[in-house]
Amino acid sequence: MAALRLPYLATAALSGALFGTGLYVSQMVDPLKVLRFLDFGAIASGGWDPSLAFVMGAALIVMFIAVRIGKGRQAPLFDTAFHEPEYRKVDRRLVGGAVLFGIGWGMAGICPGPAISLIAFLPDNLWIFLLAMFAGSLAGSFIVPSGHARRLADAQ
Amino acid sequence: MESFTPLTAALGGALIGLAAALLWLGNGRIAGISGIFGQLLPPAQTVVWRVVFLVALVAATFAAAQLFPGLGAGGEAPARLVAAPAAWGVPTPVWLAVAGLLTGLGTKIGNGCTSGHGVCGLARLSLRSLVAVLVFFGTAVITVTVTGVV
Numbered sequence: 001m002a003a004l005r006l007p008y009l010a011t012a013a014l015s016g017a018l019f020g021t022g023l024y025v026s027q028m029v030d031p032l033k034v035l036r037f038l039d040f041g042a043i044a045s046g047g048w049d050p051s052l053a054f055v056m057g058a059a060l061i062v063m064f065i066a067v068r069i070g071k072g073r074q075a076p077l078f079d080t081a082f083h084e085p086e087y088r089k090v091d092r093r094l095v096g097g098a099v100l101f102g103i104g105w106g107m108a109g110i111c112p113g114p115a116i117s118l119i120a121f122l123p124d125n126l127w128i129f130l131l132a133m134f135a136g137s138l139a140g141s142f143i144v145p146s147g148h149a150r151r152l153a154d155a156q
Numbered sequence: 157m158e159s160f161t162p163l164t165a166a167l168g169g170a171l172i173g174l175a176a177a178l179l180w181l182g183n184g185r186i187a188g189i190s191g192i193f194g195q196l197l198p199p200a201q202t203v204v205w206r207v208v209f210l211v212a213l214v215a216a217t218f219a220a221a222q223l224f225p226g227l228g229a230g231g232e233a234p235a236r237l238v239a240a241p242a243a244w245g246v247p248t249p250v251w252l253a254v255a256g257l258l259t260g261l262g263t264k265i266g267n268g269c270t271s272g273h274g275v276c277g278l279a280r281l282s283l284r285s286l287v288a289v290l291v292f293f294g295t296a297v298i299t300v301t302v303t304g305v306v
Contacts, residue, residue: 016212026168062173097266102295104258136260
């Protein structure tokens with residue numbers, strides 16, 4: 001089982017470490033900084049903070065190159081296949097889920113990455129947010145079938 | 157725009173991109189935090205690497221704050237969650253619980269968040285991810301305006 005070999009787990013650890021470092025360096029661990037980007041109403045008054053666009057832009061450029069490199073390969077280094085999402089349809093679940101997430105994100109300024117990385121600092125009320133996020137995710141898995149179950153259903 | 161930090165934003169973003177690139181080219185996995193987090197429960201056979209990834213993420217966030225305390229929240233400045241807007245008359249823990257619930261539920265139903273759809277999906281030129289990103293960014297901008305949370 002590839003998923004339990006050392007190079008595979010070391011890759012996961014290094015990736016997680018780079019991710020956490022990036023979240024801190026870019027200050028996306030600060031919910032207020034994220035909200036100051038989402039606050040388009042402040043553009044006119046000069047209080048808008050465009051930093052998040054630079055975070056996304058830089059991350060996208062690097063990942064775009066990696067995807068290109070991957071296209072030329074049969075498989076990743078430590079597994080037998082790329083686990084590319086197979087489901088391609090733009091459906092109501094996708095849009096509805098994005099709407100719910102957008103409301104939550106706009107209320108607190110915390111998306112799942114920063115939510116986890118903030119465990120490093122344990123700010124007040126973080127556990128409430130994390131428990132609620134976990135409960136929401138769990139509830140979602142009962143409401144909608146997993147990607148695998150859905151593909152099987154669609155294939156019939 | 158005194159709080160605008162383009163250099164550290166781009167540097168941090170590049171590190172996040174590198175994290176996603178490594179996980180993709182090394183293990184063929186999408187670095188989507190909501191997916192990694194949301195599939196922690198059995199019977200997923202892949203729970204070990206997900207735990208390793210998340211523990212490393214938290215440890216590195218902590219270490220980076222020790223090494224570069226001047227960069228902001230979590231370093232010299234305390235990390236804080238927002239307070240509920242006073243006009244809504246809701247206690248902050250309730251506000252944050254609702255926000256967390258919607259974040260977990262929405263990313264599960266919509267199959268991804270800022271990292272999975274935003275970074276990985278857009279880089280893969282996925283139409284689903286483009287739609288998701290436009291919708292959740294748009295909804296978040298409207299929510300900030302309506303709630304007055306900033």
